[in-house]
Amino acid sequence: MVTQHNREVFACATNPLGLDGIEYIEYATSKPQALGQVLEMMGFRPIARHRSREVMLYRQGRMNIIVNAHISALPRAVQPTETPVISAIALRARSAAMAYHHVIEQGAWAAPTHVEVMELNIPAIHGAGDSRIYFVDRYNDFSIYDVDFTPIPTVDPHPPALAGLHFFGIVQYIGTDRMEDWTEFYTRLFAFQLLPDNERFGILPKGRVLRSSCGSFYLQLIGPDSEIGNVEGDELLQRVGFGAPDVPAAVAALRARGVCFISAGSHQTDARGALTQNYLGSLMFEIVHDERHKL
Amino acid sequence: MKQFRSSTDDFGMDTITLTGPLPAKLQAVRGAGFSQIMLLARDIVGHDAGVEAAIRAVRESGLRVTGFQVLRDFEGLSGHLHEYKIDIAKSMLEMCAALGSRVLLVCSSTSAHATDDRDALARDLRKLAMLAVPLGIRIAYEGLSWGRTINEFHDAWDIVCRANAPNLGIGIDSFHIFATQTPLTKLDALNPQKIFLVQLADFMWNEIRSVEERITTARHFRVFPGEGVHSDQVAELVMRLDKLGYRGDYSFEVFNDDYQQMPMERVCARAIRAAEWLGEDVLRRSVPLPNRMRLKSNGPLSAQGKAK
Numbered sequence: 001m002v003t004q005h006n007r008e009v010f011a012c013a014t015n016p017l018g019l020d021g022i023e024y025i026e027y028a029t030s031k032p033q034a035l036g037q038v039l040e041m042m043g044f045r046p047i048a049r050h051r052s053r054e055v056m057l058y059r060q061g062r063m064n065i066i067v068n069a070h071i072s073a074l075p076r077a078v079q080p081t082e083t084p085v086i087s088a089i090a091l092r093a094r095s096a097a098m099a100y101h102h103v104i105e106q107g108a109w110a111a112p113t114h115v116e117v118m119e120l121n122i123p124a125i126h127g128a129g130d131s132r133i134y135f136v137d138r139y140n141d142f143s144i145y146d147v148d149f150t151p152i153p154t155v156d157p158h159p160p161a162l163a164g165l166h167f168f169g170i171v172q173y174i175g176t177d178r179m180e181d182w183t184e185f186y187t188r189l190f191a192f193q194l195l196p197d198n199e200r201f202g203i204l205p206k207g208r209v210l211r212s213s214c215g216s217f218y219l220q221l222i223g224p225d226s227e228i229g230n231v232e233g234d235e236l237l238q239r240v241g242f243g244a245p246d247v248p249a250a251v252a253a254l255r256a257r258g259v260c261f262i263s264a265g266s267h268q269t270d271a272r273g274a275l276t277q278n279y280l281g282s283l284m285f286e287i288v289h290d291e292r293h294k295l
Numbered sequence: 296m297k298q299f300r301s302s303t304d305d306f307g308m309d310t311i312t313l314t315g316p317l318p319a320k321l322q323a324v325r326g327a328g329f330s331q332i333m334l335l336a337r338d339i340v341g342h343d344a345g346v347e348a349a350i351r352a353v354r355e356s357g358l359r360v361t362g363f364q365v366l367r368d369f370e371g372l373s374g375h376l377h378e379y380k381i382d383i384a385k386s387m388l389e390m391c392a393a394l395g396s397r398v399l400l401v402c403s404s405t406s407a408h409a410t411d412d413r414d415a416l417a418r419d420l421r422k423l424a425m426l427a428v429p430l431g432i433r434i435a436y437e438g439l440s441w442g443r444t445i446n447e448f449h450d451a452w453d454i455v456c457r458a459n460a461p462n463l464g465i466g467i468d469s470f471h472i473f474a475t476q477t478p479l480t481k482l483d484a485l486n487p488q489k490i491f492l493v494q495l496a497d498f499m500w501n502e503i504r505s506v507e508e509r510i511t512t513a514r515h516f517r518v519f520p521g522e523g524v525h526s527d528q529v530a531e532l533v534m535r536l537d538k539l540g541y542r543g544d545y546s547f548e549v550f551n552d553d554y555q556q557m558p559m560e561r562v563c564a565r566a567i568r569a570a571e572w573l574g575e576d577v578l579r580r581s582v583p584l585p586n587r588m589r590l591k592s593n594g595p596l597s598a599q600g601k602a603k
Contacts, residue, residue, distance in 0.1 A: 107425025109385070126429050175431055180461035185428045188460075235431070 015213040016191050017102060018094030022167045022217055023136040023144075024057075024064035025240055028087035030080040031280065032056060032069040038279045039065060041257050042242075043162030048149035052116040057149055061161025063242075064145075074112050078130040083281035086237035088124070088132040089170060091190075096123055096135035103189045120147050128172050128182070129236040162257075163250035168201070168243035168288045169209075169218035175235050179208055182221050186210050192219065202241065202273030202288035203266065216292075239283075243290030247271055250287055302574030306545045307331035307361045308566050309494075310338040314555040317342045317349055321356040327563035329570070331359040333494075333546040334394060336387065350393050361546045362398035362435065362492050363391040369401055370419040370454075371409030371444070377419070384423055392430040398492050399427065400435050400466050403442030403451060411444040417457035424460035435466030435491035440474040440513070441506050448472060449481045455489060464491035468548055469532050470498065470517055473525050474509050479535055487540035494548035495533070495573075497523025517549045519569035530577045537578055545573070 012018070029035045036046060036056065044058035044065055053070040068087060069080050078087035093099035100123035104110055111124040111132045122144065124132040138144050151157060174182050186192040191213040200209060207222035222238070244250035251261060251274050260277040261269050269275075274287040307329050313320045317338050324332050334353065342349035353360065366387050369380050391399045401423065410416070424434050438451035445451050448467055455465050467490060472479070496517040501524055503509045520529045533545065547566055554562045574580045 105422075107422035107428075109426060109429065128429065178431065181428045181431075184461050185425070188425065 014191060014193075017091075017099040017135075017213065019099070019190065019212055019214040020092040020094065020139075020216070021212075021214055022063075023090040023092045023134075023139055024066050025086060025167070025170070026066040026068055026088035026090070027084040027283075028068045028078040028080045029082070029084035029280075030069060031082050031084075032067045034280055035067050035084045035283070038283060039067070041259050042254065042276075042285060043165060043257070045155065045159040046152055047155060047157055047159075048145055048151045050149055052119065055149075057145055059157070060159050061164075061166060063161065063165065063167050072114070074114060076111070076126060076130055077132070084283050086131060086170070086240070088134055089127070089237070090122070090134035090136045092139050093135045093137050096137040099123075099135045099137075100125070106189050108189055118147070120144055127237070128174070129234065131237050163253045164245045165242045165250060165287075166244075166290070166292070167217055168241040168286075168290050169220060170240055171204075171220045171222060171238045171286070173234065173236055173238045174221050174223050176224050178235070179221060179223055183208060183210065186219060201290070202286055203268065203270065204273070204275065204286065239286055241286040241288045243292065244287050245289075245291050247273055247287055247289045250274075254287075302578075302580040303328065303567065303570035304330055304574075305543075305580075306495075306547065306570035306573060307333060307359075308547050308563065309333040309335065309361075309549065311335045311364075312547065312549045312551065312554055312566070313559045313562055315559055318352050318356075319559060321352060321358060323559035323563050325356060325358055326560070327567045329358070329563070329567065331361045331544060331546075332356075333361040333548070334363050334396065336363065336365070336390060339390060339394065346390070350390075353394050360394050360396040361544045362400050363387070363394060363396040364400035366399060366401045366423075368404045368406040368409070369423065370416045371404050371411070372406065372419070373410070376408055381422075381426075384426060388427055388430055388432055391432055397431065398433050398435050400437060400492060402437050402439045403445035405439065405441060405443050407443065409443060413444070413454060413457060416444065417454050417459075420454060420463055421458040421460045424458065424463035427462055433462045433464060433491045434460075435464055437466035437468055437492075437494075438471060440471035441510055446471075447475050447477045449477070449484065452485055464489040466490075466492040466494065467532075467536070468494040468496070469520070469525075469529055470494075470496045470513055470548065472532070473498070473528060474503050474513070479528065479531055482532070482535045483539065485539065487536070487542070490536070490541050490543060493533075493536060493541065493543065493545050495520045495529060495545050495569075496548045496550075497521070497525050497529055499523050514550050515552045517551055519547055519549055519565050521569045521572045522565065529573075533573055533577055 039058045043060045046056055047059045048057040055070055056067045058065045078085050103125055109126040111126050113124055115121045122134050124134045127133045136144055192210040195209045195211055207220055210219045251269055262275045262277055267275050272289050276285045278284050308324045310320050339349040366384055372380055420436055427434055436451050436455055438445045438448045440446050451465050455463055497520055498512050498517055503512055
């Protein structure tokens with residue numbers, strides 16, 4: 001039997017896993033410095049290095065991004081390539097063990113992890129494509145980075161967010177006829193809520209949007225373009241969306257740092273949102289109007 | 296190119312029918328004019344050059360994989376038996392995905408250790424379906440006619456409905472329907488979008504008197520559609536499914552000891568005759584319309600043009 005570490009976790013029927021937002025998003029790339037430059041242009045700062053692997057932590061405000069250039073020996077893991085790929089999402093949960101065992105019992109795949117001595121064993125499951133979903137419950141007084149990372153000297157460990165940027169959501173590309181399958185995955189395992197079709201954010205309203213059970217971030221599922229035909233299409237986490245209380249102000253601040261935004265067809269920057277150009281072959285970020293600052 | 300090539304596109308053979316090494320089976324099935332094949336796990340694992348080579352052979356064969364079989368005695372177990380079967384299921388799912396198969400066939404449990412609680416059976420299949428989601432696989436749940444609790448397709452459908460998972464559907468096998476003499480009118484209650492696989496076979500005698508005889512017949516004496524004594528029912532089955540809106544694959548699930556000691560080409564020739572009978576004479580799928588458009592079947596149920 002699973003030991004119930006925290007009996008309050010199941011107190012909320014709409015959030016059975018006790019989720020509490022995104023702790024970090026991880027990219028895999030064999031060109032970590034190139035990705036780091038793009039992240040710095042987006043307002044992130046390098047904060048710390050992993051103790052045993054070629055992994056860097058970037059941060060702004062409450063957002064953490066991990067850049068992983070370590071070649072994994074684990075099966076079904078994203079391998080670093082020149083084009084960065086979102087290789088994991090780490091979700092905050094009131095009890096990581098409870099959340100992990102709950103989803104395994106429902107039919108999630110346990111993803112093996114490789115831990116060196118004195119490092120944290122962060123539980124993970126397989127997600128879209130070769131990506132993973134981690135559960136993290138140490139994010140208040142004590143953080144996972146305190147154990148696994150070494151701070152970069154003289155660097156402010158808590159750089160403020162540029163223009164109030166915060167994690168807003170993730171866009172996942174899915175295969176043909178897979179909308180119901182992935183909706184089931186997130187609603188059944190994580191108790192995400194499906195939004196009505198008329199409730200959309202930003203300037204890219206395609207597909208289906210799910211709200212996390214904690215209400216603090218969104219997941220957008222986008223299938224292959226039906227006009228192109230019956231294209232199978234790879235499944236992957238395609239981009240990260242940042243929320244901003246004032247999109248034009250955020251866009252102006254990012255432009256001043258050298259970020260270019262797409263301005264073509266329906267992808268025009270406006271008060272609802274904006275889309276950066278594609279960097280390093282696959283990397284783009286979306287800015288979405290969102291008044292919430294605390295995320 | 297065979298004359299009726301496009302009318303037989305939705306029909307495929309099963310490696311279970313043939314004897315010989317996997318590459319030879321693939322070549323014989325392709326050579327006979329089929330475009331798809333159902334794969335038995337044993338044919339993959341038992342390949343002389345290993346599983347990786349077997350997967351490569353399938354992917355290079357030019358054949359589409361209809362589905363992968365078979366996960367047995369999965370649902371209704373508890374404790375360590377459940378955990379054991381979850382491990383087996385994961386292994387099957389990973390092989391299924393590696394082969395490019397979108398369907399895993401699961402037969403209803405025969406295990407005396409399994410519960411008959413239908414909600415528990417549904418819960419286990421829902422879990423299996425969830426395991427299949429990241430791999431892009433659909434689970435076809437088939438009521439084996441000697442299944443302990445679930446032994447007719449409408450019972451399997453009940454479990455599928457209880458589980459209510461988008462990638463969990465039903466697998467239909469004509470043999471089991473004829474063996475249990477389940478009325479074909481019950482097919483009309485199915486949602487055609489949730490029929491993930493249809494397997495067709497006939498046999499040579501009218502009645503099966505015992506469960507033991509049913510198992511023996513199923514495993515040794517099946518024949519291709521049009522070769523047995525239930526041709527009218529086979530025709531009615533596919534016409535009912537077609538009318539219902541089923542547009543998926545039909546796989547010939549023919550276990551036959553005689554066919555296993557015949558040259559593969561001879562067996563495949565019998566199979567293609569069955570496909571031509573079903574495609575041309577029963578479903579009247581004429582050639583060649585673009586984008587797989589199909590004429591609806593019409594006319595009376597008839598097996599007059601059946602392969603013999």
